[in-house]
Amino acid sequence: MLDWLIAIREARGLSQKAVSAAVGVSQPTYWEYEHGQSTPSVPVAKKIASVLGFDWTLFYEDKPA
Secondary structure, eight states: OOHHHHHHHHHTTOOHHHHHHHHTSOHHHHHHHHTTSOOOOHHHHHHHHHHHTSOGGGGGSOOOO
């Protein structure tokens, strides 16, 4: 689970539905991103980061072992 992504979204008072609509993906797809079941493409990662205000490369940082 990407706790940092959930925390950023919640801190901005946005629902998964609101973010997914702003980005142009379905809410279930966005849920998969937040829960680490899928990684967004670079263009989608950039859109999410733009909506939520963070560096899009966070999606691709090495995960702890």
